Amino acid sequence: MMQDQNVLELDIQNPDNINSEFSTHNSFEAAHEKDSKHSKSVEKNQKIYSVNDSKKFEDILLRHIEKMNEKTxxxxxxxxxxxxxxxxxxxxxxxxxxxxxxxxxxxxxxxxxxxxxxxxxxxx
Structure with a gap:
């Protein structure tokens, strides 16, 4: 369902394509190329983290909270x-x-x- 909506959006964005069956593939590639260029610049400026990294990050923060709450x-x-x-x-x-x-x-x-x-x- 979500993919169909994406295809329709792509068809609307590219009015040169008359036949939607064939145009979805072409417009999808064009959109994908734009996205890939954007994601490359994001990767240069930002590290991409995995789900495992996210869990480790949370564990570290929780340990820091515990340390801050420790009473002397x-x-x-x-x-x-x-x-x-x-x-x-x-x-x-x-x-x-x-x-x-x-x-x-x-x-x-x-x-x-x-x-x-x-x-x-x-x-x-």
Whole structure:
């Protein structure tokens, strides 16, 4: 249906063609040549993206939104938030040095032995 409308539009644009059966092919080629010239200039100035590129773009933007929405917390809030786990570790006999060593081995820095000792004093 849409193609028929396009053919009719092309026939109307090209009044020299009297027989529509044969004229649709000629007028379609002429229109296609005009479109291809236009699309070549678009390709020179713009990159053409695939549907997959569009999905990747959206994923990147969504991750950026998540990053912007991330809340930051202080060291004390972090310790308080994981109070039960820390107390469980210390209850099993872990020392502050052992906990710090394990954190550093797992690339987590910013907590000092003094921070852990203060935390333990407050929680007891």
């Amino acid at each position: 917390i202080t060291r004390n809030q972090l310790l308080t938030q994981h109070k039960q786990t820390l107390l469980q570790l210390f209850g099993l006999g872990a020392t502050t040095k052992e906990v710090l060593t394990f954190l550093k081995e797992n690339h987590f820095t910013g907590i000092s032995e003094e921070n852990l000792k203060e935390f333990l004093k407050k929680k007891k």
